[in-house]
Amino acid sequence: xxxxxxxxxxxxxxxxxxxxxxxxxxxxxxxxxxxxxxxxxxxxxxxxxxxxxxxxxxxxxxxxxxxxxxxxxxxxxxxxxxxxxxxxxxxxxxxxxxxxxxxxxxxxxxxxxxxxxxxxxx
Numbered sequence: 852x853x854x855x856x857x858x859x860x861x862x863x864x865x866x867x868x869x870x871x872x873x874x875x876x877x878x879x880x881x882x883x884x885x886x887x888x889x890x891x892x893x894x895x896x897x898x899x900x901x902x903x904x905x906x907x908x909x910x911x912x913x914x915x916x917x918x919x920x921x922x923x924x925x926x927x928x929x930x931x932x933x934x935x936x937x938x939x940x941x942x943x944x945x946x947x948x949x950x951x952x953x954x955x956x957x958x959x960x961x962x963x964x965x966x967x968x969x970x971x972x973x
Contacts, residue, residue: 858874858875858913860874860906860909860910861874863906864905864906865903865904865905866903866904866905866906866908866909867901867902867903867904868882868883868894868901868902868904870904871904871908871909871912874909875909875912875913875916876916877912877916882902882912885912885915888926888930889911889915889929889930889933891911891933892908892911892912892915893908894908914933914936915929915933918932918933
């Protein structure tokens with residue numbers, strides 16, 4: 852997914868559909884269609900009822916574009932792949948929580964050791 856990583860997203864919090872269209876190279880009607888197909892794309896609406904995308908939305912759109920246009924997945928195939936990627940991400944997060952607990956245990960034991968050894972007079 853190399854092209855996905857090469858696109859520069861401007862350093863802003865929010866983007867209108869025209870901005871997203873320019874960044875992704877997709878027509879606004881394609882973006883609106885993908886919103887209906889991929890529930891992971893869910894821009895908020897402004898007070899004027901305009902779509903307001905976040906950086907995360909744009910990253911998801913670029914991933915979908917990569918899957919559909921470059922890797923030639925069908926829409927259903929792309930949905931399945933995204934689901935697999937989310938599951939992998941959850942697994943990594945779950946494993947990292949275990950690692951964080953282990954690191955916290957080791958850190959606490961090291962602090963205990965430092966406290967214990969600091970009571971000695973050398």
